[in-house]
Amino acid sequence: MNAALAPPPSAPTPSETPTHYLNASYGFRSWLLTLDHKRIALLYLASITLFFFIGGFYAVLVRLELVTPAGDLMSAENYNTAFTLHGVVMIFFFLIPSIPAVLGNFLIPIMIGARDLAFPKLNLLSWYIYMVGGMVAAYALFTGGVDTGWTLYAPYSSTYSNSNVTATAIAAFITGFSSILTGLNFVVTIHKMRAPGLTWFRLPLFVWAHYATSVIQVLGTPVLAITLVLLILERSFGFGFFDPARGGDPVLFQHLFWFYSHPAVYIMILPSMGVISELVTCFSRKKVFGYGFIAMSSVAIAVLGFLVWGHHMFVSGQSVYAGMVFSILSFMVGIPSAIKVFNWTATMYKGSISYSTPMIYAFGFIGLFTIGGLTGLFLANLGLDIHLHDTYFVVAHFHYIMVGGAVMGYLGGIHYWWPKMTGRLYPEGWARFSALVLFVGFNLTFFPQFLLGYMGMPRRYHAYPEEFQVLNVMSSAGASILGVGYLIPMIYLFWSMRYGRLAPENPWGAKGLEWTTPSPPTTFNFDETPVVTEEAYEYVKEEKH
Amino acid sequence: MSDHSSHGSGLAHQFDDLDQQLDATTLGMWLFLAQEIMFFGGLFAAYTIYRNWHPEAFAEASHHLDIKLGGFNTVVLIFSSLTMALGVRAAQMGKNKAVFNYLFATFMLGNVFLVVKAFEYHHKWVEGLIPGPWFRFEGSTDPAVQMFFNLYFAMTGMHALHMIIGGGLLIYFMVQARKNRYHEGYYGPVEIMGLYWHFVDIVWIFLFPLLYLLGLHNS
Numbered sequence: 064m065n066a067a068l069a070p071p072p073s074a075p076t077p078s079e080t081p082t083h084y085l086n087a088s089y090g091f092r093s094w095l096l097t098l099d100h101k102r103i104a105l106l107y108l109a110s111i112t113l114f115f116f117i118g119g120f121y122a123v124l125v126r127l128e129l130v131t132p133a134g135d136l137m138s139a140e141n142y143n144t145a146f147t148l149h150g151v152v153m154i155f156f157f158l159i160p161s162i163p164a165v166l167g168n169f170l171i172p173i174m175i176g177a178r179d180l181a182f183p184k185l186n187l188l189s190w191y192i193y194m195v196g197g198m199v200a201a202y203a204l205f206t207g208g209v210d211t212g213w214t215l216y217a218p219y220s221s222t223y224s225n226s227n228v229t230a231t232a233i234a235a236f237i238t239g240f241s242s243i244l245t246g247l248n249f250v251v252t253i254h255k256m257r258a259p260g261l262t263w264f265r266l267p268l269f270v271w272a273h274y275a276t277s278v279i280q281v282l283g284t285p286v287l288a289i290t291l292v293l294l295i296l297e298r299s300f301g302f303g304f305f306d307p308a309r310g311g312d313p314v315l316f317q318h319l320f321w322f323y324s325h326p327a328v329y330i331m332i333l334p335s336m337g338v339i340s341e342l343v344t345c346f347s348r349k350k351v352f353g354y355g356f357i358a359m360s361s362v363a364i365a366v367l368g369f370l371v372w373g374h375h376m377f378v379s380g381q382s383v384y385a386g387m388v389f390s391i392l393s394f395m396v397g398i399p400s401a402i403k404v405f406n407w408t409a410t411m412y413k414g415s416i417s418y419s420t421p422m423i424y425a426f427g428f429i430g431l432f433t434i435g436g437l438t439g440l441f442l443a444n445l446g447l448d449i450h451l452h453d454t455y456f457v458v459a460h461f462h463y464i465m466v467g468g469a470v471m472g473y474l475g476g477i478h479y480w481w482p483k484m485t486g487r488l489y490p491e492g493w494a495r496f497s498a499l500v501l502f503v504g505f506n507l508t509f510f511p512q513f514l515l516g517y518m519g520m521p522r523r524y525h526a527y528p529e530e531f532q533v534l535n536v537m538s539s540a541g542a543s544i545l546g547v548g549y550l551i552p553m554i555y556l557f558w559s560m561r562y563g564r565l566a567p568e569n570p571w572g573a574k575g576l577e578w579t580t581p582s583p584p585t586t587f588n589f590d591e592t593p594v595v596t597e598e599a600y601e602y603v604k605e606e607k608h
Numbered sequence: 609m610s611d612h613s614s615h616g617s618g619l620a621h622q623f624d625d626l627d628q629q630l631d632a633t634t635l636g637m638w639l640f641l642a643q644e645i646m647f648f649g650g651l652f653a654a655y656t657i658y659r660n661w662h663p664e665a666f667a668e669a670s671h672h673l674d675i676k677l678g679g680f681n682t683v684v685l686i687f688s689s690l691t692m693a694l695g696v697r698a699a700q701m702g703k704n705k706a707v708f709n710y711l712f713a714t715f716m717l718g719n720v721f722l723v724v725k726a727f728e729y730h731h732k733w734v735e736g737l738i739p740g741p742w743f744r745f746e747g748s749t750d751p752a753v754q755m756f757f758n759l760y761f762a763m764t765g766m767h768a769l770h771m772i773i774g775g776g777l778l779i780y781f782m783v784q785a786r787k788n789r790y791h792e793g794y795y796g797p798v799e800i801m802g803l804y805w806h807f808v809d810i811v812w813i814f815l816f817p818l819l820y821l822l823g824l825h826n827s
Contacts, residue, residue: 179622181632247639255632256622285643289650293762301740302758303751304654309739310662310752319650587621 083486083583098183099586104169105484106190107160112553114156114197117204121149123546126508126539134526142525143210144226150213152204155235156197158469159242159327162334163249163280164193166476167273169484171249173577174267176258176595178587181251189244196238203230212523214324217305217316221297229298232291239284239291242330246280249273258576260595264358267575267599268351271358272337275365279326279333283369287323290316314379321372329368331465332432333361335472336403339425342475343407344600345573346422347414351600353406360399367396377448386445393443400436404429419571420494424475427502431467435460438513453523456516459509467505474501474552481556482566486583489559493551501548507541574600618794630796637800641807644770648811651766655759655818662752667823669745669756672737677728678820681721685809688717696802699785699795707785707798714805715778718771725768732757760819767815770808777801 080086084101087093094102124145128136137145168186172179180186203209209231211220220228253266253274294316296302303309305316344351351357373381373389381389407429416422438460442448451457482488511534516522520531527535569578576593577584623629659666695710736744739758747753781801784790790798 177622181622182636183620183622185636243643247636247643250639251632251636254635255628281639281643282646285647286650289647289766292766293650293654296758296762302762303739303754304758304762308751309758310658310665310750310755311758312657315654315657319653322650592624 081581082585083581084586085486085583087586096187098179098187100172100180100183100186101169101484101584101586103186103190104165107164107168107193110190110194110197111157111160111165114152115549118149118152118157119546119549121145121152122542125149126542128525129527129535130539132527132529132532132535137525139525140210143212143523144208146523147209147212148204151209151231151235152200153465154213154327154331155238156193156200158331158465159238160193160245161331161469161473162338162476163273163276163330164190164241164245166269166338166473166480167249167276167334168245170480170577171252171270171273172256173580173584173588174270174575175253175256175261176576176589176593177252177256178589180248181256182248185244186248189241189248192244193238193241196234196236196241199230199237200234203227203234206230214320215291215294216320217294217297217313221294221305221313221316229295232295232298236288236291236295239288242280243284246277246284249277250281253277258593258595264355265595265597265599266358267337268340268354268357268361269334269337272333272340272361275361276330276333279330279365279368283323283326283330286319287327290319290323293319314376314381317376317379318372321375322369325372325375326365326368328461328464329364331469332472333364335428335469335476336361338472338476338479339407339428340403341573341575342421342425342479343410344602345479345571346417346419346425347411348417348572348602349410349414349600350598350602351406352409352412353402354599356402357406360402363399364396367392367399371396371443374443374448377445378452383445390443390445394440397436397440400432404433404436418495420489420491420498421475421479421571423495423498423502424471424478427498427505428468428471428475431463431471431502431505435463435467438463451516453521454516455512455520455522458522459512459516462509462512467509471501474498477556478552479571480577481559482570483577483580483582483584485560485563486566487559487561487563488566488570489563490555493555497548497551497555500544500551504541504544504546504548508538508545509541511535511537511541574602618789618796626793626796630799633796633800634803637803641803644807648763648766651759651763652814652818655763658752658755658759659822662750662755663823665748665750665752666756668748669753669760670819670822672732672735673760673820674728674731675820677724678816681724682812682816684717684721684724685812688714688721689806689809691717692802692805696795696799699790699798700792702791702795704785704788704790707790708782711778711782711785711798715775715782718775718778722768722771722775725764729761732761763815763819767808767811770811774805774808777804 084099094106097103124137125142128134128142128145134142168180207227209224209228210226211224211228215228215232253270257266293302293304297304297306303311305311305313307313340351340357371389371393373385374393377386377390407425438456442451442457442460478489478494515531515534515538518531520527566582568580568582570582571578576595579593580588617626619626619629623632691710691713695707695714698706698710732738736742737757739754739761743754743757745753778801781798784797
């Protein structure tokens with residue numbers, strides 16, 4: 064079947080549509096039983112988009128409640144449920160799988176010149192595991208939800224909460240295995256499936272970032288899994304692992320929980336950094352500055368990320384000396400993160416920059432991630448954290464990382480590779496407009512929260528003193544702009560799948576093996592295994608004198 | 609989409625040759641075992657902390673475990689590792705009948721372990737040592753005694769679950785051996801099954817002294 068393919072024309076016309084992975088076969092079975100990494104990526108794209116809007120719905124409820132100082136829209140219990148479900152759905156069902164399972168799944172085999180991932184059946188299985196976890200989460204959601212906060216801290220979760228803690232824990236447990244198997248698949252693929260000539264230091268930085276992410280997924284997620292098992296045993300069978308009355312300690316839950324959940328932040332941000340490395344170098348038409356440093360900083364973030372979990376527990380009764388070590392190690396994560404930002408900036412320096420949509424997202428990422436990262440240093444400071452702990456400052460900080468960073472990178476990547484994934488171009492004008500709307504909406508939503516937190520507004524309350532109202536109204540207004548910014552791409556990307564202009568093989572003039580395949584690629588990506596003879600990002604700058 | 613795997617050789621379409629396939633699946637299993645180590649690691653971390661806080665209560669509780677049954681099970685599992693290793697060797701030489709026999713022996717030894725474990729659990733049930741509202745313990749009133757049994761049931765329970773999964777996998781590989789699937793070039797699946805089985809055995813090798821042999825020199 065492969066050999067019968069004619070060499071694809073660079074700009075396909077409707078009259079001679081070549082066979083590609085989307086039209087190779089039709090029907091539900093061909094999608095639900097597919098072993099093609101590109102189709103599985105699209106299955107993930109559809110499912111995480113669904114969860115994104117569910118999580119977004121709860122964000123709307125939270126912001127609506129906070130428009131007025133009084134707790135008038137929802138009861139305190141319902142508000143607890145709303146912000147908990149927002150967190151659980153967005154983290155476990157959107158952010159963790161977002162870039163790895165969609166873009167990573169689609170691109171890693173193509174970027175390294177392979178026909179598929181090392182374990183295609185495992186890849187499909189991980190999507191099914193994700194969906195089963197998602198259905199258990201939906202069950203928890205429709206039968207009363209859960210009100211413990213996404214952190215599920217004991218003893219509230221283990222003893223006192225009357226909401227659906229067990230079902231939520233089971234959902235997160237199941238979904239975790241989807242993440243583990245995806246990471247395992249990527250590590251093996253990157254080790255064993257690279258095309259001839261594609262040495263480690265010729266890999267695209269996107270692949271390096273995913274390698275680091277995958278290591279965290281494989282080594283971190285099982286710790287969350289066992290923690291949730293212990294929680295379920297305590298809640299359902301009366302094993303008092305975290306109950307002081309029975310010899311247990313609730314702080315152990317926090318240690319185990321954050322041992323995964325802090326590295327989980329790097330599962331969200333590292334793939335996004337990989338995307339940004341691709342975008343910045345492509346749209347600057349310049350070889351990336353300091354390739355080795357960017358690649359190794361991903362690895363450094365993954366390693367250091369495992370050693371900083373205690374900075375969530377400065378006020379949990381952890382020893383002061385442990386706190387000092389965790390504080391210093393947390394500051395050290397700033398080094399590889401800053402290396403990346405400086406190197407992207409240096410890549411742009413004297414580059415031939417174009418302001419295409421993906422590059423606008425990359426600019427947005429760099430600015431917002433820098434703010435998010437620097438405010439993280441405030442929180443890593445032992446003394447300052449006592450003032451800022453559990454305030455809106457923390458909420459603003461991690462939204463700058465997770466939304467300003469991870470989601471901006473995700474959308475930038477979706478735009479950049481959309482022509483490759485669908486074979487269609489999106490409307491550039493609308494895309495640039497919505498990127499700007501998102502940037503404005505995001506900052507209006509979350510910057511006031513830094514001020515609120517600094518002034519002392521705690522997180523997770525449905526009512527607040529009147530002097531905080533102006534900033535809260537600004538934040539809610541920003542959230543509505545942000546919502547519009549998400550809806551516009553949703554509409555035009557969907558539209559472009561049918562009506563967009565046909566995409567050529569390489570619409571951006573970008574480097575990388577994925578741009579040597581037709582848009583969209585064929586089922587097995589390459590007719591012949593490519594041979595790589597040059598370094599990554601050998602862009603030739605257009606001379607301007 | 610046609611299936612490119614040719615069942616005769618056992619080579620899947622995404623790989624260039626059997627060597628690459630064996631390398632990739634072996635690395636995949638090692639990564640899976642790394643994941644397993646982290647999974648059990650959470651339990652071992654909890655055990656280490658609580659035992660350090662309550663050494664006497666843990667030692668006293670430990671005396672209620674049956675060392676003879678635990679020791680017998682340890683020997684059973686070590687033998688099952690031997691038969692598993694012989695099964696892998698047979699697969700490498702393409703002797704499918706021997707593969708079947710060795711895997712069957714491994715499977716039966718695994719079942720002996722689980723049956724003995726079930727008897728131990730039953731004893732604990734009768735003695736009221738199941739944690740929870742019905743827990744009763746004669747002797748120390750230290751609440752950490754119950755914590756020992758929390759950990760005992762969580763750790764051995766998770767281990768037993770892995771044994772049961774391993775047993776299911778062994779049945780699958782026995783069927784494959786009956787179909788004469790394995791030959792000198794294609795034995796990888798049996799080998800990585802072996803890695804999994806040895807891992808589960810090693811977990812028990814750690815569990816046995818940590819749970820059964822506490823504070824014996826004092827008694």
